[in-house]
Amino acid sequence: MAKALVEVIPETYHGLCTWHLMQNGIKHLGNLMKGESHFLSDFKKCMYGYDDEEQFEEGWRNLLEKFDVKENTWLQRVYSVREKWASCYLKKAFTLGMRSTQLSESVNADIKSFINVNLDLIKFFNRFEDVVEEKRYNELKCEYEARQKIPRLKNPYSDILKQVSELYTPTIFELFQHEYELFEACSVKSINVKASLVDCVIVMVKDLGEWKVSFDLDKKIIHCSCCKFETFGILCCHCLRVFIHMDVKSVPEQYILKRWTKLARSVSLPNVSVRHVVEDSQLTSTQRRRDICPRPMRVVDEASRSQETYTLLSKNLLIYWTRKC
Template sequence: MVFEKYQDIKDDLLYAIYDSLDPSEFEENWNNVIAKYDLVDNGWLGGLYREREMWVPAYMRHMFWAGMKTTQRVESIINSFFDGYVNKHTRLYEFAERYCEAMEVRANDEKENDANSARYVRTLETDFSVEAIYQKIYTDNKFKEVQRECTRSLYLNVQGKNVVSDNVLEHYVQDRVWVRCKDTRKEIVSKKKRMYKVTFDSSTKDVSCACKLFECNGIMCRHMIFVYEIHDQLEVQKNIF
């Protein structure tokens, strides 16, 4: 069956899947889409929903994924790794030799990337101390993600705070929602806004954010960086390493 509103359904489902911070928000967004397009009787979507804890990011943000999406196909990663070395005509006795060739090329590529990162140091874009720290320890590709978070902190502002205890303080940080442009496929800032709860412990200097970017991707989010700056903790970010 072909849905006349296929693209609208797809966009709304993608928003529910990738822009929901926690399980309760995902379930609300998902159910709103199902009701909006009258998809209650769709068996395929129903099956996906029943298995949501196995693939929806909102249920897995506390796990480290190194930037890999939970919906990414493992087969595609393996196929791209062996592309050019193994195909359907490769005989079993040839596999070991081809495998070694692929591993050697991958190892050489990693050495070249490390060498390039050592030779080329990307210029700092902000005065955030965390940016200078990551510049020294991350590869260039990973460092670009840090710079993205630093520059996007421009859109943040604190809407309130809550004193949990003598040492623990919760900040409610408002951020703009970034969406992927359908034409350019690049992320652009939208007019939508959302709130993130960022918790700071003055005794341990620990900070955590509801977005879970650090736990999931290993990159300190702009909300954490922003709260560190509020508390003038310019050097404490070194402790995360």
């Protein structure tokens, strides 16, 4: 897959499913996870916990030394493709927070629930349409609830929270509100203001690292070194800390993606003409043949048990074919 993507869709960013990666880790390194071992948590930290590439490299070296696995070939292979699974490298891609194949696996599970060896093509698509219809109904239900329910604001006096609560879907609003809560743990270590450009260094309580935030006051353009918006599509707590520090009362329009709002499905799609599919008569005939074939075979089995029944069946079959011809 990786080789094909480079050749066919070179502009895409290929990432590895973190769930499958962890399962492979358990398969290859299960002996390191017994007892009170912290190997799994340390490995997860390398996968999710480091925001900077230098921090990741140091954490990976410590992992290899702590568990004495420098020569492990599986870890060497995993490290060689670290840009496909480590968070600090995935900042280069717009992933929308997806780190696994959970969505496709969920669809696969729904389809596998009704598949069996006797299912012909027409019945398959009938069942498939039922699955699609159910998913569309769930989407409509979520959309209705998003429009009717009023989200709970943890800070009802915040102008920013009031603004986005009216725009975001409940799920995205909760994620944004979590970032808003985290901003209280952030502080401005240093700030440099040149004309309309503001450069800040943000630090967090009980969290190692520094984040650089640049904010253009005139163009309302903000960027953080954590790349939360560039990868997921919502602003991070570091940017919100700068907004509050600079007395910004609302999120600029360009930082509210329509895909996360209640109006995401409001654009009407062009009509696509669909031809009526005529049922394949040959396929139906095949289905009937498959259903009826076992019945005469049971008659033949019973008739072959004795000479008398064998002679009776042969005689009647001969009469039938004589009349047929």
